[in-house]
Amino acid sequence: xxxKNIDNKYADYAVKLKIxxxxxxxxCCVSLYCTKTDGFPSNKEAGTPCVYLDSDYGCNIxxxxxxxxxxxxxxxxxxxAGQRTTQLCLSxxxxxxxxxxxxxxxxxxxxxxxxxxxxxxxxxxxxxxADKRLKSTIDExxxxxxxxxxxxxxxxxxxxxxxxxxxxxxxxxxxCNTISQNTSSNNHSGMTYLGKNFKKANLDGxxxxxxxxxxxxxxxxxxxxxxxxxxDIRDANLKDTDLSESIFLTQMQINSANGNNNTKLPGxxxxxxxxx
Ligand code: SF4
Ligand code: SF4
Numbered sequence: 001x002x003x004k005n006i007d008n009k010y011a012d013y014a015v016k017l018k019i020x021x022x023x024x025x026x027x028c029c030v031s032l033y034c035t036k037t038d039g040f041p042s043n044k045e046a047g048t049p050c051v052y053l054d055s056d057y058g059c060n061i062x063x064x065x066x067x068x069x070x071x072x073x074x075x076x077x078x079x080x081a082g083q084r085t086t087q088l089c090l091s092x093x094x095x096x097x098x099x100x101x102x103x104x105x106x107x108x109x110x111x112x113x114x115x116x117x118x119x120x121x122x123x124x125x126x127x128x129x130a131d132k133r134l135k136s137t138i139d140e141x142x143x144x145x146x147x148x149x150x151x152x153x154x155x156x157x158x159x160x161x162x163x164x165x166x167x168x169x170x171x172x173x174x175x176c177n178t179i180s181q182n183t184s185s186n187n188h189s190g191m192t193y194l195g196k197n198f199k200k201a202n203l204d205g206x207x208x209x210x211x212x213x214x215x216x217x218x219x220x221x222x223x224x225x226x227x228x229x230x231x232d233i234r235d236a237n238l239k240d241t242d243l244s245e246s247i248f249l250t251q252m253q254i255n256s257a258n259g260n261n262n263t264k265l266p267g268x269x270x271x272x273x274x275x276x
Contacts (some may be wrong), residue, residue, distance in 0.1 A: 010123045034050070084112050105209055113147055181205065193211060194216070201221050233253050
């Protein structure tokens with residue numbers, strides 16, 4: 001998502017889609033299924049609080065996550081779904097104060113997560129296209145997204161996201177194709193580049209959406225309009241690399257990769273504490 005455009009219509013989404021753990025009831029630390037192999041402190045069933053979750057919904061070992069190498073906790077980002085769900089369900093209490101509603105709250109959180117993830121991409125897509133018809137379709141999808149979210153606490157079990165998801169994917173596909181200019185040399189979507197050393201290559205305009213790029217080395221590459229939508233870049237080397245004009249990156253992808261103070265990021269993303 002970029003804030004550089006004159007059209008600031010969706011500028012507030014940079015905040016809405018950022019995690020705000022102080023205003024959340026620790027939803028990720030309770031509702032998610034976690035495994036040691038994914039970098040969490042221990043195997044944990046969905047719906048069971050992590051042993052390190054404190055009584056104020058904070059993490060007892062937050063300052064030590066990096067030192068203890070809890071990669072799963074360090075990388076996780078809910079796109080602001082945690083605080084949104086906590087607020088949405090406020091009248092029903094929290095999973096702790098009203099255990100009868102816990103399953104509904106957890107299910108709402110999972111769905112808000114998916115909706116906020118789509119919102120994230122839609123807002124970036126809005127700024128990436130100059131096509132007025134596409135912009136207007138994105139406007140409608142963003143309105144619909146918020147309408148669906150508002151209904152979730154009371155009607156979540158009856159809401160089917162598949163039709164909405166299809167409409168979002170269609171718009172994103174159009175935008176990705178326009179950026180990669182539909183050329184086969186730019187299309188690397190869904191490919192596997194495990195540990196690949198890109199050797200300072202010019203990767204401008206390449207489409208790596210949904211690609212497996214674990215531990216790939218991007219140091220010194222040119223990455224203007226390089227599309228990372230849904231790419232798995234865990235442990236990728238982003239040190240001394242300029243990603244400021246790369247597209248469809250998320251905070252969770254950045255948190256899971258290795259960078260440093262010299263890594264340049266798009267304006268809506270932050271340097272993870274573990275890089276510093
Ligand atoms: S769900 Fe999101 S806001 Fe809540 S504690 Fe987890 S990361 Fe923070
Ligand atoms: S260690 Fe902390 S951040 Fe990780 S799941 Fe437990 S409470 Fe949450």
